[in-house]
Amino acid sequence: MSEAFVLSPDFNPAESASGVRTLASAGLGERGVIVRVTGHSGAAEAVEAEELERRLLEMGFVEGAAIEVLHEGLFGRDPIAVRVDDTRVALRRREAGAISVKFDGR
Amino acid sequence: MAPDSGAAAPPVIDTARIALVGNPNSGKTALFNALTGSRQKVANYAGVTVERKEGVLTAPSGRQIRVLDLPGTYSLRARSPDEVVTRDAVLGKLAGEDAPQALVCVADATNLRLVLRLALELKQVGRPFVLALNMFDIAQRQGLRIDVERLQAEIGAPIVTTVATRKRGLPELLEKVEALVDREALSGDNVWHEPSPAEIRAAHAEAQRIFKLCVKPPERPDTMTGKIDDVLLHPAAGLVILLGLLFVMFQAVFTWATPAMDIIDGGFAALIELTNTRLPQGLLTSFIADGLIAGVGSVLVFLPQILILFFFILLLEDSGYMARAAFLMDKIMGGAGLHGRAFIPLLSSFACAIPGIMSTRVIDNRQDRLTTILVAPLMTCSARIPVYTLIIGAFIPNQTVWGVLSLQGLVMFGLYAGGIVSALLVSFVIRRVFWRGAVEPFMMELPTYRWPEPRNVLMNLWARARIFISRAGRIIMPLMVLVWVLSTFPYPPEGATGPAIDYSIAGQLGQFLAPLMAPIGFNWQMTVALIPGMAAREVAVAVLGTVYAVGGEDGETGALSTLLKNQWSLASALSFLAWYVFAPQCLPTLGVVKRETNSWVWPTVMFVYMVGLAYIAAFITYHVAVALGAG
Numbered sequence: 001m002s003e004a005f006v007l008s009p010d011f012n013p014a015e016s017a018s019g020v021r022t023l024a025s026a027g028l029g030e031r032g033v034i035v036r037v038t039g040h041s042g043a044a045e046a047v048e049a050e051e052l053e054r055r056l057l058e059m060g061f062v063e064g065a066a067i068e069v070l071h072e073g074l075f076g077r078d079p080i081a082v083r084v085d086d087t088r089v090a091l092r093r094r095e096a097g098a099i100s101v102k103f104d105g106r
Numbered sequence: 107m108a109p110d111s112g113a114a115a116p117p118v119i120d121t122a123r124i125a126l127v128g129n130p131n132s133g134k135t136a137l138f139n140a141l142t143g144s145r146q147k148v149a150n151y152a153g154v155t156v157e158r159k160e161g162v163l164t165a166p167s168g169r170q171i172r173v174l175d176l177p178g179t180y181s182l183r184a185r186s187p188d189e190v191v192t193r194d195a196v197l198g199k200l201a202g203e204d205a206p207q208a209l210v211c212v213a214d215a216t217n218l219r220l221v222l223r224l225a226l227e228l229k230q231v232g233r234p235f236v237l238a239l240n241m242f243d244i245a246q247r248q249g250l251r252i253d254v255e256r257l258q259a260e261i262g263a264p265i266v267t268t269v270a271t272r273k274r275g276l277p278e279l280l281e282k283v284e285a286l287v288d289r290e291a292l293s294g295d296n297v298w299h300e301p302s303p304a305e306i307r308a309a310h311a312e313a314q315r316i317f318k319l320c321v322k323p324p325e326r327p328d329t330m331t332g333k334i335d336d337v338l339l340h341p342a343a344g345l346v347i348l349l350g351l352l353f354v355m356f357q358a359v360f361t362w363a364t365p366a367m368d369i370i371d372g373g374f375a376a377l378i379e380l381t382n383t384r385l386p387q388g389l390l391t392s393f394i395a396d397g398l399i400a401g402v403g404s405v406l407v408f409l410p411q412i413l414i415l416f417f418f419i420l421l422l423e424d425s426g427y428m429a430r431a432a433f434l435m436d437k438i439m440g441g442a443g444l445h446g447r448a449f450i451p452l453l454s455s456f457a458c459a460i461p462g463i464m465s466t467r468v469i470d471n472r473q474d475r476l477t478t479i480l481v482a483p484l485m486t487c488s489a490r491i492p493v494y495t496l497i498i499g500a501f502i503p504n505q506t507v508w509g510v511l512s513l514q515g516l517v518m519f520g521l522y523a524g525g526i527v528s529a530l531l532v533s534f535v536i537r538r539v540f541w542r543g544a545v546e547p548f549m550m551e552l553p554t555y556r557w558p559e560p561r562n563v564l565m566n567l568w569a570r571a572r573i574f575i576s577r578a579g580r581i582i583m584p585l586m587v588l589v590w591v592l593s594t595f596p597y598p599p600e601g602a603t604g605p606a607i608d609y610s611i612a613g614q615l616g617q618f619l620a621p622l623m624a625p626i627g628f629n630w631q632m633t634v635a636l637i638p639g640m641a642a643r644e645v646a647v648a649v650l651g652t653v654y655a656v657g658g659e660d661g662e663t664g665a666l667s668t669l670l671k672n673q674w675s676l677a678s679a680l681s682f683l684a685w686y687v688f689a690p691q692c693l694p695t696l697g698v699v700k701r702e703t704n705s706w707v708w709p710t711v712m713f714v715y716m717v718g719l720a721y722i723a724a725f726i727t728y729h730v731a732v733a734l735g736a737g
Contacts, residue, residue, distance in 0.1 A: 039303075046471060046546045050303060057306040058180045059549055060220055062314075070332070074341035075437040079446075081339060081552055085219060088331070088552035090433045092440075095547045 019103050023067065023082070023096035031068045032103035034084075037061050041097035052098060059091075060084040067101050121170045122287045123204055125195055127228065128212030129221050130178035131426070131553035133240040137212055137270035138175040139565045148569050151200065156191045156467065157573070165280045174206060180220055182227050183300050186470035196231055197296065208286040209235035210279065215245035215252065215267065216328070216554065218321060222313035225261055227301075232294035234286040235263050238279055242267040249325030257320040271559045331426075331554045338430055348434050352453070355418045359411050359457060360488075366410035374403030393590060401586025402579070404642045408458050409571065411488050415457045416570050417563070419450065424558035429550050436548055442530040443537025445469055446548050448478040452529065455485035459695045461574055463702055471546040477533050479702065480712055483695050484529040484688065486522045489643040493686050494521055496647050500667040501679040517683075524687050528719070585693045589641040593649075607649070612637040626685070626721060627678040627728035627737075636691065643691045677731035684727040688720035
């Protein structure tokens with residue numbers, strides 16, 4: 001997995017230790033619960049941080065929502081398709097960097 | 107806040123205005139079709155290029171109700187031109203539109219979570235609305251329990267369960283709508299504003315609370331979609347299946363359409379013949395036959411292909427596959443700086459760039475949309491096929507290479523591939539050099555798979571065909587007249603020997619430009635053919651027939667092909683093909699770009715860059731071919 005996806009401005013080693021990572025780093029089949037949604041994906045976005053945050057929220061990416069990675073693209077395992085509660089949503093890993101998830105232990 | 111023109115309406119009225127709002131994939135358009143049937147009108151909203159779909163229905167009470175089908179959205183916070191229309195229409199602020207007296211919020215009963223938040227937003231607007239829980243049969247089949255009474259109390263709006271495709275629940279829906287229209291004075295104040303992230307979170311939490319309270323999870327949840335996706339979204343197999351689907355589509359577009367195209371072609375030829383024989387020879391007859399009828403015919407001949415292409419696109423959209431195609435193609439398109447959603451417009455452009463450019467409206471971001479518009483004409487549209495067929499038939503030997511492949515077919519494939527590769531390269535350059543910087547987020551819902559409803563598909567197909575004919579017609583007609591004028595005036599002098607077109611403005615312009623085109627191996631006849639060929643690419647074939655004075659009326663391609671073979675060198679012929687891959691030989695396309703972008707800047711940019719590319723490509727092709735001994 002590319003490093004650029006893992007490091008977001010909100011990257012926090014303590015969270016990482018407790019199983020919290022951004023959705024950008026998630027592998028196929030991983031499940032968890034969204035703990036934080038920000039507008040900072042860690043990559044240059046065409047839209048402002050607040051706008052990205054609002055769009056993610058409107059698609060159902062809110063704190064507390066259950067997440068499961070369902071599918072990945074062929075090239076660079078990007079984009080990804082995830083189940084958010086009971087909706088299926090496709091997004092790129094770069095935007096997924098704005099979503100922090102507490103993944104279930106495996 | 108919002109001007110409420112309906113508030114002053116008299117208490118007893120016999121017409122009402124309502125609008126349908128809802129998430130994408132909620133069955134909103136199916137409900138619209140079920141409500142209004144064939145009484146629909148498709149046009150544009152004043153001043154913007156967003157489709158306006160309105161229909162009329164007669165309620166059981168005898169009242170006429172005008173129904174507006176607004177573009178699908180997840181929130182009133184508009185991001186694309188389509189969503190701006192939805193927001194402004196809901197707020198009653200849309201220029202040239204009366205505010206709707208009531209709204210119908212259409213929800214997929216099996217996917218309520220996101221739409222409940224939209225309903226809460228609508229509540230803030232203060233305009234009365236009914237929540238229609240559509241696809242209720244599927245919810246029941248899944249054993250999904252919705253406490254409608256409770257939901258009604260929580261949302262504070264009447265709720266109706268509907269099955270649009272079976273026309274179930276429509277009388278109840280109309281009854282509730284009419285009740286709202288009659289009590290319109292009761293509607294509240296508009297307190298809606300663009301929500302902040304915190305407000306969206308709060309609204310979502312509220313929607314979630316209501317959802318948990320009123321909806322029991324399904325006993326038999328849909329597992330089919332997951333199983334189908336395991337195959338169709340498989341990283342490797344998914345792409346192979348997508349390519350296979352596209353291949354079948356292309357086969358269908360080109361083989362199924364041929365008989366219908368032949369009939370249309372023959373019909374218009376007969377009509378021109380009839381006009382020429384029945385009406386007295388003269389300017390008016392020439393105008394009607396060669397200007398108007400030929401002009402309309404050259405556009406309508408593509409209708410069968412466009413209909414077949416739209417038919418497939420509608421099937422893919424209604425079944426839920428289109429979002430998957432965008433998912434699979436996103437990385438490839440993204441590599442070239444295009445948005446995943448650009449896939450559909452570019453696909454349509456293989457039939458004709460005009461519907462392709464018109465369908466770029468689905469792309470939210472302006473730069474993404476403009477990039478897609480600019481490269482769409484590089485896709486090999488079917489109007490290039492007659493030109494390619496003529497030149498390939500004349501110059502490329504009909505032989506087999508490597509045992510199985512036809513050399514002619516290979517050249518044709520090369521021309522198609524050249525178009526696709528150059529479109530990707532051009533968009534790459536646009537996004538890396540001119541509009542550098544950030545990439546628009548890609549986020550889309552992958553809807554549950556559903557069988558497309560035949561009636562719905564046919565109604566939408568009919569609507570799209572009408573849009574194509576009326577819009578293309580309005581742009582193409584004046585251009586056809588212009589090209590006819592250029593190729594007709596002035597008349598040849600007394601005792602002139604050459605074909606009349608040589609003496610016209612078009613002919614003179616061609617001869618004037620000929621020295622410019624000499625470096626790419628074009629003779630003056632080729633250059634002259636390019637000018638009327640601006641009306642539509644395939645017109646160049648007929649003009650070549652005219653300037654070489656063969657075949658009379660329609661120019662037998664057999665004779666023309668032999669003649670070209672004697673008149674042109676192979677290098678010139680290849681250069682002509684290269685020119686046609688890139689050149690903006692289509693005024694209607696430029697007209698549509700002007701209309702869609704509302705500015706002359708973009709058609710100008712398109713014209714200049716495409717002429718530049720065409721000249722460079724033809725120059726290189728010609729000189730390489732000459733160097734290899736094909737001069």
